[in-house]
Amino acid sequence: MNTRLVIIDGLRTPFAKMGTDLARLAADELGRIAVSALLARTGLDPALIDEVIFGCVGQPAEAANVARVIALRSGIPQHVPAFTVHRNCASGCEAVTQAYEKMASGRGEIFIVGGTESMTQVPLFYPQSAAVKFGKLARAKSIGQRLSTLLSFRPADFKPRIGLQLGLTDPVCGLNMGETAEVLARELGIPREKQDAFALESHTRAVAARDKLAEEIAPVYPPLVKSVVTRDNGPRDNQNLDALAKLKPVFDRKHGTVTAGNSSQITDGAVALLVMTEEKATQLGFSPLGFLSGFAYVGCDPQRMGLGPVFAIAEAERRTGLTLEHADLIEINEAFAAQVLACLRCLKSDEFARTYLRRERPLGKVSKDILNVNGGAIALGHPVGATGARLILTSLKELARRKAKRALVSLCVGGGQGAAIWLERP
């Protein structure tokens, strides 16, 4: 990459479990809070921004193109355009790499990017049968027509379709995300105990990192309540293996191993990052947090979408020449403990490398010491549209704390994709 995209700073809302602290705030409101705080913190003149790009998976129906709504509501002048990106769980990364592509093609120098998700407020839907009848009712002219349409409604028409469930189900292979994790656990033989141990580690690390994480959090003042939300509420101080072991499998009740405890939490939250060209950063006197030094998105089998990171890391290596040994920190998004463990297994597997990656040597071994060091989505939660941007922010801040050089961020993506991003400190 000849021109580098620099990441100046970032802030996020606390991440809060669905239906808790941030339940009343819609995705656009969460995004606005993050952007507005970031603008205040950096002191950037918002008129200088060339584009606002936000990732969001379940956009609020009343805030279509949520990026534009966030931009206007954050006081960014009207002339600054905005668009929303959607690459499922990697939407937050997509926003950052889109900024890079824009910059590289000479279409802008300063961007506000990020991701936002209110999983609480993903709506319920009426079945299509009801929608048809409502449409007919609206068009009915006479009282008779209206009455007969009203009478045609059946109880089944009002059975809600749960938006969140629909969104988390692969429309092509028909499995929901948890079921894809069960596939990996089954095929690769990843036992329940290992998954639970991994989940416990995520909580332990996130709890220990509270103060560090606080550095990237902008407090949220929910309207009309004299209180403030400053902390992620996912990490559990008293998490233990016994408690995890007691949970019932969710996706395959009889033979399954994937539970609510060893899966990512369903969470509300938003992240905003200020990114720009190196030249602009120098000109405006900003000292960058880090650079985007390479990235790749790759498709894979939707039924085994959890292995996406492996494919993406391989592709990123092909493009950048950077191997796992170069990474001082690695994030593999914790959609499911089984899925992360499956990735680790495949990364170091000769057979996997030969069969699926068409290469002689495996990608390499990942040391737990540098993997998800501040916990992951199992503890912190996974607001799908926002997570990618959070991983970039969290690992850049951690690189700085460790005075280390490079971080590799990767995510599996529903629908069968993987994302890998290489970051670098100046």
Place this chain on the structure above:
Amino acid sequence: MTTPPPASAAASPPGATDPTLPGQSPATTIRRHVTDDQICVLTFDRADSTANVFDRAALMDLNEQIDFVQCHPELRGLVLVSAKKSIFIAGADLTQLARAKSPEELREMIELGQVVFSRIAALNIPTVAAIHGACVGGGYEVCLACDYRLASPEKATKIGLPETQLGILPAWGGCTRLPRLIGFPKALDIILGGKTLAAKPALKAGLIDEIVPREYLTDRACRVILERGLNLRRRPHQLLKSLLNWTPVVRLIAGKVAGPLNAKTRGHYPAIPKALEVISRGLGSSLEASLALEQDAILELGRTDVCRNLIRIFFLQERAKKLTGLPSSENVASLPRIEPVRRMAVIGAGVMGAGIAQWTSSRDISVILRDINDEAIAKGMAGIARLYEQGVKRHALTKLEARAGLDRISPSALEVPLGHTELVIEAAVEKMDLKQQLFARLDRLIGPETILASNTSALSISELAASTRHPERVVGIHFFNPVHRMQLVEVVVGRQTHPGVVRRAVKFVQQIGKLPVVVKDSPGFLVNRILMPYLVEAGYLFEQGARVEDIDESMLEFGMPMGPLRLIDEVGLDVANHVAADLADKFRERMQSPQVLSAMLKEGLLGRKSGKGFYVHGGKGDYAPVNPEIDRYHDGTRLAKLVREDLRNRMVLLMINESARCLEEGLVAEPADVDFGMIMGTGFAPFRGGPLRFADQLGIGHVVDEMMRLAGEGELRYTACNLLQTMAAAGTKFYQS
């Protein structure tokens, strides 16, 4: 109905030498255009002004246009529109009314308006008013004379009859035609309340007949004329309205309304009962008789001091809106334009800071709200959200506007760069050392053009400025509590404040729709300084045996919105005591806090915030009875025998004296500044015109005699200041006219 006289008859007042008479260079006020469909469109477009008003020339002009219409029988209709951006017709020219030298001159002006409007009403073609912008007083009365009224839905459109707020009543047919149009009770609501309504509520109340987008107003007016012709005049028969306008019912309602109205106005606002009388009697009379009643009533009211004082306040408000903050000698036109404030910061999220952040964010300004911790900000933000919610409930804002306002506030408990803010207002705790540290720090965060302001109500601006590297950029911008209700803002000029900074501060105050008064830096500035001896005296009178009820009631009778002891309760005894102590440092016995406050404070009587003070708070609604145990705080009976008039006299004299001192010390430029500040800042009885105006009315000699008599009784704080004494000796007044 009788045929109205032709223009010439109404237009020739005996021996008139008015320079605006037609033929002697009348400024154009109305443009005429006849459409292909033979509809005459009159466009009000006063030359060299952004407003249309009805002065003599405009009325004469309109009269001539009606001559034209009458002479052209082929015309099928008449439409009235305005070419101004935000004003249809802003009513009668108050300057002309106020300057009327004799009752005859005033009567002639009233008659002229009535005659011209009645000629419109009597035309035998349909007439339509197409309203966009402010359409008030005489501006709406001309619409009432039309057959049909359209209005644009825009924010600028405001329709109503605010005359009673100026101590007069609608006398160009408003009191006569409005009740006939919308019914007696609704007309009372508008006229006695002096209300102006936005288009939507105006439609609901029946003040207008249709809401039409501004761009289509004239087209629509022409179309209704062509489609409905004189049928526009035929209103559907409304049984309820006829019943409500039936004389016995009118009498019944009038009787019911009169009692509470008098209790509320305490007889201080004669225009309101007068309007009630004119409307109710007018409904039982012919149109002509009712118009005659209007005329007699306005002449009677126009002679009163109340009316003169109220009109004067209106002018003072207009003056404050145009104030430049520069010496009048300075040529403002040659100075660079001041850009409006777009981004600012408020430091401190307490009641005042939150209030300022809420108000400014609602006025399109992005606000960074800082405090030292998340909890303080959370409290402030909750208060701000509540203010916005109340605004939505009052229909002052839409839900989206309220959300946009809230969105403009960026709260932060951490230090953030302030380089791109044009203004920083500090509203932190009132401690000099703390504020100085804060200012020294802020000084390093702001940009090269940022104004550093303090909302302090007591501390010296010059001293604060001394802690910065840019004392010339430090100024006081002092809001009153509650910020969203109080219109006055004191702009306090420190020793080193640059005139350009004063100018920008004044402009900012105007930008956010508040009214500035420029004051020199001195303890208590203007308003609190004058208020303090009054509050101290109230406490002292109580201490010496006067009853709480008598003290407060005497000032309510005087016309204050709240008695002084109740005000102390509201402010908090601790705060009042603290401010008094601060001011006593400089002003000694004039502001010495009475012992009783300390005694009450010791026992935890803080006023409203602790539930008890001179009154007991926390009951249902706003009702707070006198504290039954309060009498044990009397410290003597020396003044127990004073009647209410004596009590009032003492408290008012001290306010007058302090007002005169402020003027004497040159804190403000002129007497009007003092009166304006006291009326807008404390609610000082508006109809009395302010303390200095009231002193003029009492007679300065009388004021000084009274004060010296009290001083002679050993109460030295009553010694009249030099200015008053000199004026008494020379027989001069604060105001010449």
